[in-house]
Amino acid sequence: MSKFTFLKSDRSNIQLVLITGTFLITISILDVFLNSFFKLNLISFLPSKVSFLTPFIIGMIGLNLIRIEYSGNKFLDVLNKNINTSNFNAALTLLIIFIIFKAIPPSLSWMILDANISGDTKEACTGTGACWTYIKVWFRRFMYGMYPNEQHWRINTAFLLVIGLGTFGLFATEKMKKFLALYYVVIYPIIAFLIIYYLISGGYFGLEWIETGAWGGLSLTFIVSFFCLIFCFPLGMILALGRRSNLPAVRYVSIGYIEFWRGVPLITVLFMSSVMFPMFLPEDFFMDKLVRVIIAITLFEGAYCAEVIRGGLQSLPRGQYDAAKSLGMGYWKMHIFVILPQALKLVIPGICNTFLALVKDTPLIFVVGLAELAGMLALAKTNPKWLGFAMEGYIFAAIIFWIICYAMSKYSYNLEEKYKTDR
């Protein structure tokens, strides 16, 4: 009977329960920790199957003991509320801690402790871990593709210029703010295109001409994503408005367009753009493969953007349209000043989603022979001198893509916060 009251936690025996509980939890976590980091097994005297489960059971008992409502101890209350509300919750907490402890040592030793980064041949990689030498040697290729080494400054300069021009909006004075939308939708893309065309492609001003087939790596990822993003958004906006238009011709064209592009896989669109499309063009008309690919992705993603924006338009109450109309605004004024600002604000998360998907779809352009970051990896891993380092390459690419995408999603959160007004 006394044992029974001991197991029942309440405020009367809080000291005892707390000490016992904490002790048990510490033992359980310590066991896993030592086991995983130092190959020590505290409870090796038990049969292996039992010893495998023991830390979990001990931990569960411990967590069960310290689960006291309104204990008066602030820290304990916070702990209980967040990670220890029920047995199920406690089990999840323990499992997550155990998994983290189990996963850290092997990944740590593979990625850092046993890894090599010195030297510049395959032979320098003697450790059992990752061979970052491979990434180091191929780094320029991963960034710039087959673009000649001594010309890389051209890509860097072009990017800096484009980014610099992109921040123009931050410095715009009150008077210029009116024209910002025009600037970003029309003028900026044109300037950016000209910069990239003259500087990276070259052929003018004594710059050597470098064909787009040689472009590649991360810089190509950026170029493709950049142009697709800035073009697909306005396209999506027009299509979204078109689909809600009262004019049947406009509406059916928009619906047809959206449903067509949403119905075909991107990879076929890319194939068509590079293989089929030139067949329909006149003999002497030439359009660069990269331009065709950018147009194809833009048209494709524009359809997705359209549906996201349409969702935003539909979520606005009808009263907003009524109010704008009753003030004498026509279709365009109503949309530009009243409807779109609100709808676009609502669709920031959805648009961000589409944009992230777009960035991560760019590796598909490999199928038409353009090697951006992931494409360069695929080329590098088949190089006879550097066989067997696919893992390092893909982890590297994953990290780079993750950074890009995380930055984008962070930016979208910021935008959401910035434009938040209470309804």
Next chain:
Amino acid sequence: MSEAIIKIQNMNKWFGDFQVLKDINLEVEKNKKIVVCGPSGSGKSTLIRCINRLEEHQKGSIVVDGTELSENTKNIEQIRAEVGMVFQQFNLFPHLSILDNCTLAPIWVRKMPKKQAQELAMQQLEKVQISDQAQKFPGQLSGGQQQRCAIARALCMEPKIMLFDEPTSALDPEMIKEVLDAMVNLAKGGMTMIVVTHEMGFAKEVADEVIFMDEGMIVEKAETKEFFANPKSDRTKLFLSQIL
């Protein structure tokens, strides 16, 4: 007797198969205040929404300020600019500050210089006594304040006619008064007004005429005193007995 600024003749409207308005005839003279009342679903809101063509009528004619409203009306925006409207749900633009709500249409529809529009807006906000809230956003204001802002916003277009679609129905009882006060002031200033409302006190105070509607028809139309003193139709009597 001045000329009618709104002339509605034999107007009919259907939503699908359902006839919402049946043979409406109505003339509103300049500077008159008309109150429209009736049970819900009787077509009062639809009637005044037809006057600035937020709803289209199918039969009959509506002439506002000398222009007939029809499918062929090219300058519907110009007519709407002359007809201010206040809604039950306020319908302020939540992404704009109170001041911007008021200046948006004058600047972009009336092509007024920004400074002049802001001065005008501040005057109108002053009249409805919320000029101190000008920099706030609609979401930060109480319902009564929002509705007064909506009135100011409509007035900034300097309309010839004001339509009110149950302006106090979505408000707390204690906020109703502040909105009604603003409307009474407006009425005293000589505005032509058509007000859909259940506030019979307001009707008695300012209305020149009261219209009672039921099932899409104008059942009774009389001068205010006459309307409340001896209503003719039984339906009106019943309605008044319930609402007063």
